[in-house]
Amino acid sequence: MTDGFAVEVLHLTKHYGRRTVVDGLRMRIPTGAVAGFVGPNGAGKTTTLRMLLGLVRPSAGEGSVLGAPLTRPQRYLPRVGALIENPALYPGLSGEHNLAVLAALGGHDRSRIPEVLAEAGLTGRGGDAFRTYSLGMKQRLAIAAALLADPDLLVLDEPTNGLDPAGIQQMRELVRTLARRPGDGRVRTVLISSHLLSEVEQICDWIVVMEHGRSVYHGPIDGLMAAGGRSVLLRPQHPDHLGAMAELTTGRNLSVRRDGDRLRVDLPPSVPGERGDQRYLDAESAMDAVLAELNRDAFAAGITLVEITPVRVSLEERYQSLVGGSAVDHAPGTSPVAGVSRELEGTR
Structure with missing residues (x-):
């Protein structure tokens, strides 16, 4: 594995019984990039993220995260923050108390709580009960929790899922700021799994496109567009x-x-x-x-x-040419990747 990449995998594979969910995946993401991770439902995106986070053991292949091998997740996970699927927080506790619980469990400095609330755009709302938050605020609090460790790599799985157009715009603006750490000028790599191609095109400078468990493109978005x-x-x-x-x-x-x-x-x-x-x-x-x-x-x-x-050419047109013209359902003002009928239980 080479220097300069926050994530790099080669021939990464995951089998569930006789079914291959991730098939010889090759991709790399430069340090400091805001990278989009896209593909139809069932392409293997979430399984790949789980392997990167040490939640699922690869069947074959190799890789590194923040310079440490996938086989030794304990060496890099303290420098990784993640939001995978829906946030699971205590409804009756305030945002601050939820973060305090997570800080205690993760061994993080509780003094960072006001800082991460501010970074997530929740200044002044930390004392409110989690159950009173809007969906967008709940997503923001979950991102604040992922920032407690001041991670070098932040992984967000569908951060705009279920949000209304105003919430999507606010999340887009938030994600743009997450790659820049406040104060010290250090960079942070952000990896976003999303089905909203319009959001990926506006937020990300790097993209990984998956289809049938394989990477059909990984590189800068402008390179993808020019290649078409x-x-x-x-x-x-x-x-x-x-x-x-x-x-x-x-x-x-x-x-x-x-x-x-x-x-x-x-x-x-x-x-x-x-x-x-x-x-x-x-x-x-x-x-x-x-x-x-x-x-x-x-x-x-x-x-x-x-x-x-x-x-x-639009990102949607390039995406369609790469994944073989899978149908795309159009929601107003968005270009989501379709939920493909071949999606199977446990293959996301």
Whole structure:
């Protein structure tokens, strides 16, 4: 395993009887990243998180968390905070008392309670009973509990699950701040399992996509988007030049179709690479070169282009291309990954 990665696994596998839930998983997450962990229900996301947290023993493979091997979770778990599924806290106790109980059980410094309440956005509400909290506040208190150890790695499993749009926005803003420790400037790695692709796209800079227990992509989100190719809209000054411009475009073996008074040209996909990877930079330069050539061709043919507009592919489109077009149910204002019918008991 290499330096610079908070999480790195190779050939990680988990069998339940004859069923393989995680199948030779390979992924790595850089230190300081806010990483999204996405995939259909049944892809093996939660099982993977449980293996990282020492709750489930891998059947095969190797890995490291914060530089320590998966086989020795006691060496890294004191530096990990986690919220897996629903928070289990005492309804009759206040937020502060719940945190005090957890601090005592975990051997954490109780003096951190006001700090983590503030970090979770619950300043002034710590004295209220947990049962009086809204769902969003309960999730925040659970995150505060995960922060008691001042972890280097924070794992959040579906932190926006069940929240209304206002609660989702508040959680999004909170997660953005969690990678920056207050005061000392140290970074924290955050790993978020989510079915809301729109949230992952806005919050995360790194992404791991799972399907059938395997990683189909892990790397920066911008690398994932570039790897899917992109389109560009071309609009000649005179609409009667559309046909001639289309011929110039197809002459360069590019796919083109008419889109109103514009031409939509599909550019070749770039080569996926991690941030700073020369392959990624070369692919971006290659696509810019194609656009420059089209512009020169148009000028030479007496065609004036008054619009050259790149069309950005969405994360949902890239996700669909990676997982084979699984159906996606659309909730208002969101792009959730569908609950796929193949989900089986115990395979999440």
